[in-house]
């Protein structure tokens with residue numbers, strides 16, 4: 001894949017995985033739009049990229065606002081040309097024990113993790129369909145596969161993202177648009193920082209970024225990593241429910 005002629009929109013690019021992907025892709029020659037809410041951080045990252053000779057544009061926008069995301073996509077197109085790759089990465093996490101659910105908090109998470117992804121896709125799908133090429137990438141999670149303890153909000157949001165993208169794949173692949181669903185395990189970012197519970201096979205950010213870029217370049221339909229945790233999660237999918245419940249209750253990833 002020749003990144004030098006690609007324009008990429010990365011949401012959630014002010015920190016963690018999104019920031020890592022944006023920096024790496026500009027290093028490989030892509031022009032990247034960095035979308036997130038924290039404008040100051042975005043401008044700092046863009047300045048760093050430009051100082052290293054890369055092409056980048058800060059797009060300080062909230063993904064929950066469909067109109068603003070559309071405007072951001074238009075700005076990126078005006079600056080560098082039509083968007084070739086969308087990486088819908090912006091997301092938040094929340095511990096939600098079933099006995100202590102707060103409707104507004106959960107709605108807020110769903111709004112970012114699900115509606116934000118839908119806003120990002122709808123902002124770029126028209127252009128990609130017209131040109132008959134492009135790639136949509138979702139940063140979902142291994143938490144999408146089955147419900148985990150104290151994670152009803154997060155798991156359901158990621159299950160929604162994966163299902164949304166799977167449906168898109170069926171519709172868009174025949175139109176020349178690749179759809180890639182990434183299911184990462186635990187990665188060292190602000191999202192996992194400070195968590196005291198076990199995080200098996202916790203990965204360094206740089207290693208995760210390298211794996212995600214590889215999957216995008218291969219235009220993988222789905223990619224789950226690290227393989228050890230992905231294998232355990234896949235085993236959970238075919239387990240009888242009583243066995244799944246017994247094991248899951250004893251292995252909470254949230255305190």
Ligand SMILES: NC(=O)c1ccc[n+]([C@@H]2O[C@H](COP(=O)([O-])OP(=O)(O)OC[C@H]3O[C@@H](n4cnc5c(N)ncnc54)[C@H](OP(=O)(O)O)[C@@H]3O)[C@@H](O)[C@H]2O)c1
Nearest residue numbers: 012014015016017036037038062063090091186187189191
């Ligand atoms: N870290 C992990 O272990 C892990 C594992 C599996 C999947 N993931 C997924 O990977 C994605 C990135 O997470 P991360 O670990 O890199 O966490 P992170 O460092 O906290 O980054 C989250 C990014 O999302 C952005 N964001 C949050 N709300 C937003 C909003 N309303 N509008 C626009 N941008 C928003 C944040 O920017 P602003 O605050 O500046 O808006 C930030 O750039 C998430 O979807 C997460 O669920 C992470």
